[in-house]
Amino acid sequence: MGTDRGLDDRLADLERRFGDPHDRENPIGYTAILAADERAEMLRAGEQTLDEYGLGAEFVPAEHGGRLTRLEHLVDVMRSVYRRDPCLGLGYGSSSLIGAVNVWASGDLEQCRMVADVLLRNRMLACAYHELAHGNDIARNEFEARSTGSGLSLSGKKEVIANVERAAALVIFARTDAKAGGRSHSQILVDRASLSPDSVRYLPRFRSAGMRGVHLGGIEFQDCTVPTDSVVGFAGQGLETALTSFQITRTVLPAMTVGILDTGLRTTIAHVTGRKLYGGTAIDFPYVRSILVGAFLDLLISDCVGTVIARAAHLIPAQLSVYASAAKYLIPKIVIDAMDRLSEVLGSEFYLREGDSAIFQKLLRDVRPAGFGHASGAACQLTILPQLPALARKSWAMEDPVSPALFALDHELPSLRFDRLKISNLGRDQLGASLGFGLDGESDFDAPDREVGQLRALFATEFQDLGNKVAQLSPAEVTPDASSDTYDLASRYAILLAASCCIGVWRHNQNRSDEIISSRSWLIAALGRLADRLKTSAVTVPTQADDYLFAEMMDRFEGRRTFDLAARRVFG
Amino acid sequence: MEIDRDVPLSEYGLDSVYVLALCADIEDHWGVSVEPTLMWDYPTIAGFGNALLELINESRPVS
Ligand SMILES: Cc1cc2nc3c(=O)[nH]c(=O)nc-3n(C[C@H](O)[C@H](O)[C@H](O)COP(=O)(O)OP(=O)(O)OC[C@H]3O[C@@H](n4cnc5c(N)ncnc54)[C@H](O)[C@@H]3O)c2cc1C
Numbered sequence: 001m002g003t004d005r006g007l008d009d010r011l012a013d014l015e016r017r018f019g020d021p022h023d024r025e026n027p028i029g030y031t032a033i034l035a036a037d038e039r040a041e042m043l044r045a046g047e048q049t050l051d052e053y054g055l056g057a058e059f060v061p062a063e064h065g066g067r068l069t070r071l072e073h074l075v076d077v078m079r080s081v082y083r084r085d086p087c088l089g090l091g092y093g094s095s096s097l098i099g100a101v102n103v104w105a106s107g108d109l110e111q112c113r114m115v116a117d118v119l120l121r122n123r124m125l126a127c128a129y130h131e132l133a134h135g136n137d138i139a140r141n142e143f144e145a146r147s148t149g150s151g152l153s154l155s156g157k158k159e160v161i162a163n164v165e166r167a168a169a170l171v172i173f174a175r176t177d178a179k180a181g182g183r184s185h186s187q188i189l190v191d192r193a194s195l196s197p198d199s200v201r202y203l204p205r206f207r208s209a210g211m212r213g214v215h216l217g218g219i220e221f222q223d224c225t226v227p228t229d230s231v232v233g234f235a236g237q238g239l240e241t242a243l244t245s246f247q248i249t250r251t252v253l254p255a256m257t258v259g260i261l262d263t264g265l266r267t268t269i270a271h272v273t274g275r276k277l278y279g280g281t282a283i284d285f286p287y288v289r290s291i292l293v294g295a296f297l298d299l300l301i302s303d304c305v306g307t308v309i310a311r312a313a314h315l316i317p318a319q320l321s322v323y324a325s326a327a328k329y330l331i332p333k334i335v336i337d338a339m340d341r342l343s344e345v346l347g348s349e350f351y352l353r354e355g356d357s358a359i360f361q362k363l364l365r366d367v368r369p370a371g372f373g374h375a376s377g378a379a380c381q382l383t384i385l386p387q388l389p390a391l392a393r394k395s396w397a398m399e400d401p402v403s404p405a406l407f408a409l410d411h412e413l414p415s416l417r418f419d420r421l422k423i424s425n426l427g428r429d430q431l432g433a434s435l436g437f438g439l440d441g442e443s444d445f446d447a448p449d450r451e452v453g454q455l456r457a458l459f460a461t462e463f464q465d466l467g468n469k470v471a472q473l474s475p476a477e478v479t480p481d482a483s484s485d486t487y488d489l490a491s492r493y494a495i496l497l498a499a500s501c502c503i504g505v506w507r508h509n510q511n512r513s514d515e516i517i518s519s520r521s522w523l524i525a526a527l528g529r530l531a532d533r534l535k536t537s538a539v540t541v542p543t544q545a546d547d548y549l550f551a552e553m554m555d556r557f558e559g560r561r562t563f564d565l566a567a568r569r570v571f572g
Numbered sequence: 573m574e575i576d577r578d579v580p581l582s583e584y585g586l587d588s589v590y591v592l593a594l595c596a597d598i599e600d601h602w603g604v605s606v607e608p609t610l611m612w613d614y615p616t617i618a619g620f621g622n623a624l625l626e627l628i629n630e631s632r633p634v635s
Contacts (some may be wrong), residue, residue: 139587179582180583181580181612181615182589182611182612239588243589383589386592387592389596422608423592423608423609424592424595424608426596426606427596427599475597479587480587
């Protein structure tokens, strides 16, 4: 598989350039990263290294001259960056990607070329959606692009925008029609250097608790004229473009942040293996072990969900709407909870801004925007919720089985097609429905296993129960005013999807017998962990699973391999 | 509440992002597949009704 070898080479190359994070002299080591964070600056040496590596090309589809062919590969590369420094991940990488996907989805050839050119030259794109007055409620954004006959006149403010003062080009979400409704906004793509300086003002930088190095700025336009052909897609297509193209970023960004947990877990293990307490070593305490193993499991579960949903983008793109929202809702939640629990194990170390574990306090701050940025968890629940009744009615009990390629990691995938994304699932959900398959008679299950079978049955019952509950929801109950019990249905759905991802990955990768994901211990433990999240007390994870997972985790720690599905060699 | 056939539904407080869910119900009820953006393109009851009628007629086999 040529592309995969290409990926391995790229990852090895990136890791080599990054060097040993613990080397105090390394300009891209933790010492330098923490010093830049204290100054609220981006790590210059890190940005230079990513320039030399050519990170921007990872965001450009191959047909426009870049290296983007598979979302999982994009995630893998960016995960390396997030493992090292999340500010580089977001401030050098993801914020450009978020802008670019709008153009890949709806831009014309000229616009795609322009954005490709920016990224291939290692310049940046800023994506200006957010207005302080409207937050997640982008359909009420006011920034205006008024047609003047000879062009478009831009007026209004965009606030808390990454790199707005240093990007080569801007993607701005603007109102192109005063009416309310779904056809009143458009993305405007502009070359920043071409803007008339008299009609543009930059607002003071917003200082932040985490992601401190990322330049968060604001921009105010006043009657700034830009060419009519700056509109991405047709005028009024903006909300559709946002709701489709952001399915890609809402899938991959959470999966990238798994890299933060990787370093968080590694740092915590390093601390507790050296920490002597009560005549023993902290890592030998059962409580400490169970938190570490729990974090390892959370990381693997998050990777399973991220991987399967990234594959769904290729395979069943018209169903990505709810999956991307589920990923964006659930993965950051799992990752942030795990980081919080690890911080308890670190004790006072997690609070110190110096010493061997000092990177942890930075990661704990940097991970937070994963939860609320680029659509908050609640906004994602609300994308899922109104769709659930139709999914239950039309899909869950009667769906066609999904292709095993969704889960089988060695399977090739069709290429990514932005034009196949839809703003709603229209009642189809093959990933969710696969949770129910094979339960009657276990006919399509190769290796029936009593314990696994019981767990699957438990999740299938939960799924049926969810189906019954959502079938009773009226359209009036699935709006932003929904009760918190109703919101809870969306989160239960996301957890059930996660179970479906874990079961699918386990079942369709049995050929990888040397790997943890084909083991029943992993599956049983993962499902037990998800059952905890569902607050179902029916499952207790057997302790031998803990021992097995602990051994695997330590093996990876000592062998300097990542804790995710790929278990890649890293610099540590 | 009286709904005027010619006033966009968004003016009655129907959120444009969350109105999409209705398309699946329409599909069930009328047996035609509806692009979820149809409600955005035809935001009034009158306009949407006409567009839907056209879809229904198109999907009928010509006798
Ligand atoms: C580090 C960082 C970088 C950023 N970079 C950019 C950038 O480059 N470009 C850009 O445009 N923006 C950027 N932002 C802004 C970011 O996009 C917004 O913070 C985000 O969209 C959330 O908006 P808000 O914080 O105003 O939350 P609000 O929408 O005001 O949310 C407040 C509360 O209401 C809840 N809520 C919101 N919507 C719903 C709903 N539908 N249903 C139920 N509850 C809901 C939320 O969950 C939350 O609890 C950045 C922010 C940060 C911190």
